[in-house]
């Protein structure tokens with residue numbers, strides 16, 4: 001055999017800033033005038049954000065920046081190969097090339113889809129994240145995970161592609177429907193559990209102000225979450241070790257979200273997942289019962305579901321969870337807390353296995369819980 005070594009080191013700097021504040025358009029467009037990312041920009045958004053999309057496009061044009069707009073039907077169902085194709089067709093139809101950057105204006109769906117198109121179009125063009133949902137602001141816009149769903153599982157097709165910048169405008173939260181705002185709070189609670197007990201405690205004491213979406217308080221909450229995500233992603237951009245802690249609540253959560261046919265919002269499924277996985281941690285002797293209770297109570301108080309929808313059997317949940325790409329040798333893995341603010345690791349690995357029998361018992365228990373009236377969404381499934 002002849003050996004031709006190809007030694008590659010990362011040659012590009014993938015660093016970027018997350019900017020958090022009020023009024024994104026002036027800051028973003030001024031920054032792009034000063035330091036252009038591309039010669040032309042294509043804004044990608046969804047059908048619920050027409051007004052915001054038009055306003056941002058107008059702001060780009062006022063500043064003399066070339067900006068087109070592509071929109072697709074809102075909802076998780078659009079995180080599909082079909083819609084990905086449609087966006088690519090749109091981008092190609094607009095004559096875009098390597099001189100183009102995309103701007104994702106929307107929630108996690110817009111961000112994941114746009115990032116994925118940017119990752120592969122012309123073998124990779126830059127993109128900017130302008131998240132408009134709480135999930136986007138605290139989680140999905142940062143870290144470079146992009147992708148689409150497949151009927152066999154969530155996010156099965158994707159790529160790592162870091163945005164060139166993230167602009168968080170808390171004023172976008174004003175129009176976000178309650179259900180999606182509360183769904184985003186699940187990821188905020190997750191941040192507290194995995195890395196910040198002070199954040200968690202402040203959520204417990206300031207629920208009313210958070211539910212009122214007070215912009216200054218929300219800027220601080222979002223900043224705390226962004227700092228956690230930034231720290232974790234910087235230490236492990238490709239999720240080989242510590243980044244796995246971000247998956248707390250997501251093993252069971254993703255399975256439930258998939259089983260619901262995406263009728264449950266992402267954060268709603270993650271909330272149920274966090275309660276289930278906290279209980280798993282407790283049964284493994286990792287987490288105190290009191291901490292499980294605090295996690296469950298906080299999810300409940302903000303209006304997130306904490307019971308497993310009765311229509312989903314533990315066997316069905318485990319079957320979907322088994323397809324998760326993060327599993328090891330066919331065994332389902334979980335990210336589990338050891339206390340509020342810290343996660344368990346086994347020999348430096350944050351992916352913990354648990355016996356299916358034990359998980360089945362826990363899911364069965366959570367299925368017997370009667371969802372509260374405002375958890376109707378879960379009960380209806």
Ligand SMILES: NC(=O)c1ccc[n+]([C@@H]2O[C@H](COP(=O)([O-])OP(=O)(O)OC[C@H]3O[C@@H](n4cnc5c(N)ncnc54)[C@H](O)[C@@H]3O)[C@@H](O)[C@H]2O)c1
Nearest residue numbers: 048074107108109110132133135139140145172175176266
């Ligand atoms: N890439 C990552 O690291 C990562 C992390 C977490 C979640 N995600 C993904 O994110 C997705 C969930 O994100 P999401 O909850 O933001 O969903 P989403 O993008 O579907 O947004 C939720 C709904 O809110 C609407 N909306 C968005 N902003 C609005 C605004 N300001 N005003 C009014 N309506 C608005 C949207 O049109 C949509 O109907 C899932 O697909 C999940 O897998 C990705």
